[in-house]
Every structure is written in C-alpha cells, then in structure tokens.
Amino acid sequence: NAGVTQTPKFQVLKTGQSMTLQCAQDMNHEYMSWYRQDPGMGLRLIHYSVGAGITDQGEVPNGYNVSRSTTEDFPLRLLSAAPSQTSVYFCASRTGTGANYGYTFGSGTRLTVV
Amino acid sequence: AQSVTQLDSQVPVFEEAPVELRCNYSSSVSVYLFWYVQYPNQGLQLLLKYLSGSTLVESINGFEAEFNKSQTSFHLRKPSVHISDTAEYFCAVTLSGGGSNYKLTFGKGTLLTVNP
Numbered sequence: 001n002a003g004v005t006q007t008p009k010f011q012v013l014k015t016g017q018s019m020t021l022q023c024a025q026d027m028n029h030e031y032m033s034w035y036r037q038d039p040g041m042g043l044r045l046i047h048y049s050v051g052a053g054i055t056d057q058g059e060v061p062n063g064y065n066v067s068r069s070t071t072e073d074f075p076l077r078l079l080s081a082a083p084s085q086t087s088v089y090f091c092a093s094r095t096g097t098g099a100n101y102g103y104t105f106g107s108g109t110r111l112t113v114v
Numbered sequence: 115a116q117s118v119t120q121l122d123s124q125v126p127v128f129e130e131a132p133v134e135l136r137c138n139y140s141s142s143v144s145v146y147l148f149w150y151v152q153y154p155n156q157g158l159q160l161l162l163k164y165l166s167g168s169t170l171v172e173s174i175n176g177f178e179a180e181f182n183k184s185q186t187s188f189h190l191r192k193p194s195v196h197i198s199d200t201a202e203y204f205c206a207v208t209l210s211g212g213g214s215n216y217k218l219t220f221g222k223g224t225l226l227t228v229n230p
Contacts (some may be wrong), residue, residue, distance in 0.1 A: 031214065040123065042204060042222040043158075050214040058217065090158065096212040101146065101165055103218055107157040 003027065006091050006106035013081040013113045021076040021109050023091035029104075031094040032074040036060065036087040037108075043090065049074055081113045116141040116207045120221035128229050129197055135190040135224045137179075137205035144210040147188040148218070149179055152202045161203070164188065165210070200228045 007022045025032065033048035045058030049068040063085060065077040078085060091106040121136040139145060149161040162173040169181040179190045188205060205221040 033218070035220075040222060042120075042220040043206075045217055045219070048215075048217060056215070092218070094218075096214075099165065101212055102148070102160060102163060105150075105158045 004091055004093055004104050004106040006089075006109050008109060009107065011109060011111050013078070013111065015081060015083060015113060017081050018077065018079050019081065021078075021089055021091075021111070023074045023076065023106060024072050025074075025093040025104070026072065027093060027095065027104065028071060029093035029095055030071065031096065032068070033058070033092050033094075034064070034066065034074070034076045035090045035092065036085075037090060038087050046076065046089075078111075081111075083113045085111065086113045087111060116145060116209065116219050118205050118207050118219055118221035120203075120205050120224050122224050123222065124225045124227070126227045126229060127195055130194050132193050133191065133195050133199075133226065135203050135205075135226065137188045137190065137221060139186050139188065139205075139207045141186075141207065141209065145207050146210050147179075147181060148206040148208075149173075149177070149188070149190050150204045150206060150220075152204065152223075154201070158204065161190070195226070195228045197228050197230060199226060201226060 004025045030051045034046040035043040037043045044060045047066040049055045089109045092103045094103045117140045119138045147164045150158040151161045162171045164181040172178045177192045202223045202225050208218045209216045
C-alpha cells in the first residue's frame with residue numbers, strides 16, 4: 001500500500017514551459033485534491049475532484065488545469081509556467097468513513113520557475 | 115465558507131518548556147478539525163484530529179488539543195517539548211458529515227522552534 005505518490009519530487013522550469021505534476025493513490029479514494037504551499041501562506045487549494053470525471057476549482061485555480069479519468073490518478077497541468085507558480089505542491093486524497101475520516105498527503109513536488 | 119486563523123506565526127521555546135499553539139476557526143456549521151506537522155523539507159503528517167466525541171484529543175508523541183465550540187478554538191499543547199519537535203504546525207478545518215465536496219482549509223502555519 002503506497003498511499004499517495006507524487007512525481008517528480010523536484011522540477012525546474014523556464015517561464016512559458018508546460019508540465020504535468022503526477023499524483024496517484026492506491027486506496028480507492030474518491031476525493032483527491034491539489035494544494036500549493038508558499039511561505040507564510042499555509043496550504044491553498046488549487047483544484048479538487050470528488051470522483052472520476054468530476055473536478056472543480058479551489059481557492060487559487062488560475063494557471064492550472066486538472067482532469068480525472070480514473071479513480072487512481074489526478075494530474076495537475078501547468079499550461080504556461082510563470083515565476084509566481086514557484087511553490088511546493090501537495091496532492092491529497094481523502095477517506096470519508098467514520099473514525100478513519102481524514103486526508104493522506106503525498107510527499108510533495110518542489111517546483112521552481114525561472 | 116470556513117476559515118482558520120493561527121494566531122502566532124512563530125513560537126520560540128526552550129527545551130522541556132510547555133507550549134501552546136493557538137488555532138481559531140470560523141464556520142456557521144459543525145466542523146472537523148486537524149493538526150498537521152511538517153518537519154523541515156518533508157511532507158505533512160497528521161498529528162491529531164477531532165471528529166466527534168471527547169473534546170480532548172491526544173497524539174502518540176505527547177501533544178494534545180481541545181475542541182472548544184463556544185470559543186471556536188482548537189489549541190495544540192504539549193507540557194514539555196523536545197528539540198525534535200521543531201517543525202511547522204498547521205491547523206485545518208473542514209465541514210463535518212463527510213460531504214463529497216467538502217474542502218479542507220488550512221491556517222497559515224506556526225513555526226515552533228525549540229532551543230536547547
């Protein structure tokens with residue numbers, strides 16, 4: 001049971017480049033989400049999904065796209081990277097049953113846009 | 115929508131001293147509350163959570179938090195800290211009931227630094 005797996009762990013992009021941050025979970029969780037973490041800002045929700053084929057915007061969605069074709073995978077796409085997207089990105093999935101209700105986070109992707 | 119305020123961005127303490135990290139939330143309906151810890155250059159780990167029942171919840175490493183509905187608070191406490199407790203701590207809230215589209219909202223974090 002690997003939990004939530006994020007790849008890559010580190011990435012450097014040039015302004016204007018595109019890339020996809022991968023997130024996969026093997027716990028059959030319906031709910032998945034993407035956060036970005038910036039110093040002094042905590043974690044802010046970018047996009048989330050409540051199941052395959054269903055996605056919605058969070059607090060800071062601009063510049064990011066998501067899709068959810070399977071329960072397991074929830075990739076985050078940067079269409080044209082900007083220096084303001086330099087951040088640490090976390091993917092999380094949620095179990096919503098009883099006392100086990102909670103969120104499992106991946107180990108993060110540290111992205112630098114130059 | 116719910117929100118979380120962590121009242122202190124940094125808390126420096128000496129080893130073996132007690133510590134309290136403050137967290138207040140805002141919501142018009144019932145909530146679930148969480149504390150996460152992030153050690154330097156690592157991901158987030160769940161420290162403890164309140165879902166229902168006893169308002170005092172404990173972690174395996176000596177932290178505890180008390181849910182106070184009247185004061186809308188969920189402060190984190192430890193009676194005696196260690197150097198290894200140095201980390202950033204995040205309080206988070208979501209609506210109770212496990213609705214499919216309920217989101218987890220984080221505070222801005224409190225950096226706990228334990229000095230020898």
